[in-house]
């Protein structure tokens with residue numbers, strides 16, 4: 001997919017289709033007036049007939065029947081002008097792309113010249129449009145004999161000022177890198193557990209490292225044991241697939257700058273182990289490595305964007321299987337941090353492997369550690385699929401991540417980790433038990449993780465947001481690729497780039 005940039009006015013650009021943005025009840029503003037004139041009033045009539053007023057989410061497609069240089073016009077409602085956000089642009093671009101595809105149009109243009117859009121900088125505007133289109137045109141068909149035929153080839157960005165051309169180009173490029181890396185994560189999530197094994201994830205990490213010249217180490221069962229990663233080893237016991245601990249280092253910041261460490265849960269298939277899950281939706285547990293996929297995507301994007309930061313990605317990767325050697329309820333494991341953990345439910349395995357990831361992160365003397373994990377059904381119950389849960393021991397860090405969530409559309413909601421949640425994890429036989437009481441499951445899981453960190457830390461529970469059962473705006477069914485755009489935005493802010 002290509003996103004060329006042109007500074008030609010929308011009325012002079014020959015294309016199969018053009019998408020124009022319209023604010024609520026502002027039909028006279030922007031390009032619609034001149035287009036309406038070329039169409040002899042047809043645009044306005046069509047809007048009226050279909051009650052198109054420019055409300056957020058509205059889409060109107062019309063064929064220009066040779067009256068305009070663009071074969072089709074797709075009008076996109078953005079809502080009230082003063083409430084414009086980049087997320088609304090992203091979603092509108094997604095609707096526009098879907099409408100074009102529906103009309104069989106693979107090459108179209110998006111008009112960005114309108115003055116009213118200028119409250120968002122040209123680069124950010126272009127980035128949002130590209131992200132919306134790119135993420136919408138994703139389809140997971142690599143395992144199908146018949147591939148998706150309707151594809152978008154090129155989307156020309158029509159920018160107003162000649163002087164903005166370079167900024168628009170840069171924004172578009174950034175959008176492609178970010179959406180591309182999110183789609184890389186989507187593929188890893190959507191591919192089944194018999195393809196995406198811990199070793200497969202490690203191979204993907206090595207490929208990224210080789211391509212972008214960064215350091216990558218992959219620890220196998222021997223090294224995992226030597227490092228006393230008892231959580232990861234304990235979860236992996238029930239599986240024939242050997243565990244991997246993946247380390248990616250992108251150290252392009254100042255030597256004096258402490259690294260940001262991101263840790264992703266890489267559970268390539270979660271059966272629940274001996275505390276076996278019900279079979280109904282178990283297949284969806286191929287997505288339990290979504291946090292790990294995000295971490296690989298984040299490192300790839302950071303490299304492609306040439307971010308001058310010190311960034312480390314860690315992915316503890318394993319299956320959770322009920323094999324003959326599997327960890328049993330009542331067993332006690334010792335994490336890398338030295339904390340002993342009584343396993344009362346083998347399905348609460350994410351926290352066990354993350355415990356070792358978080359302890360390992362401490363080796364870098366990091367600025368902060370962020371973990372991303374499909375950790376608890378409880379978080380999904382609390383927030384649904386509309387926000388990820390955010391937990392932190394540092395207010396400033398929490399607010400920075402919340403802010404990035406708003407800007408990227410990867411929204412989060414703050415959740416508590418109180419002393420009481422930590423108390424809920426007191427074990428009769430070990431330092432901690434791996435489950436708490438029935439209520440507050442997302443917070444007790446976070447409290448469990450907190451026991452393994454020193455320093456500034458945040459935990460993002462993406463159990464409800466990582467995988468989608470329905471299509472909505474730029475999200476397709478399946479893996480969302482959540483966390484890549486969010487974390488890159490956060491990293492840029494944190495490192496003041």
Ligand code: BES
Nearest residue numbers: 345347348350374375376377378435463
């Ligand atoms: N991977 C699951 C959490 C999950 C559930 C992710 C649904 C996505 C959708 C996790 O390993 C798990 O099984 N958690 C248990 C913890 C419980 C046993 C304390 C849960 O949430 O039921």
Ligand code: MN
Nearest residue numbers: 270347348349
């Ligand atoms: Mn589980």
Ligand code: ZN
Nearest residue numbers: 267270288350
């Ligand atoms: Zn899990």
